[in-house]
Amino acid sequence: MKIAIFGATGRVGQRVMDYALENQFEVRALVRSHHHMKETPNVEWIYGDAKNAEDVNTTIEGCDLVFSGLSTDKSDTLSQSIPNIIDAMVSEDIQRIVTIGTAGILNSRGEPNKFRFQTSESKKKLTFAAEEHAKVYQALSASHLEWTIVCPTYLPDGDIEGSIRCEKNFLPEDGKKITVGDTAKFAYQELFDKNYVGSRVGVCY
Structure with missing residues (x-):
């Protein structure tokens, strides 16, 4: 089993890669x-840029699963x-991808048909990052892939604490926060468990 990882040097991606290696998988x-x-x-290791199609093709070729922790x-x-x-x-006829999003692109509870970042439910005044994550959601939604976007709320550094909701x-x-450790563990397991295929999933304590 070989997993293509984007954002492998980031906080979540690095831990996902560690989990893959602990389970004797290959990583590109x-x-x-x-x-x-x-x-x-x-x-x-592939040296390149995810904005370059050729570099992405080289990374994904011959892999079985894809994880993206790109920010x-x-x-x-x-x-x-x-x-x-x-x-x-x-x-490459690869179906499964799990990405890390943000709680801002989850559905608003108080205002139907809006993302949280578009309402007062989000405390962040700047929306550029959420808008970028929303574009990922929209692109994956229009695909026929088996995708899942893991959407943590406030994401401090920290190890696994458990009791994830x-x-x-x-x-x-x-939901107030969830550590990097628990977010990475949840995302890694979701690659295989497929409990949330074709949806976003909000995670917190």
Whole structure:
């Protein structure tokens, strides 16, 4: 089993890669800096950019599953990379992808047909990052892939604490935070469990 990972050097992606290696899977990871390309057993590093279709194709070719922990990086990285990832998966006949989103793109409880970031349910005043994540959601929704977007609320560093609450397309009531460790563990398991195929899932304590 080989897993293609985007955002493998990020907070969540790094932990997902660790889980994959602990379970004896092979990993192919796309990185934008040679600094991160340290020799690691069962890891094939690809130097490139997710906004470049050829680099994405090279990363995904021959893999069985895809995970993306890409962040917005204050740029259009997400909206530019997701079409490349979808096209490469279709070309390689790969179905399963799990990505990390944000609680802002979950459904609003108080205002139907709106994302949380479009309402007072979100405390963030700047919406650029949420808008980028929404574009990922819209692109995946229009595909025929087996996709899941894991949407944590406030995401502090930290190890596994357990007692995760999750809800399809909504943030569980009074959800305040969830650690990076628990988010990564949930996302990794969802790659295989497929409990939330074709939906977003809000995660918190």
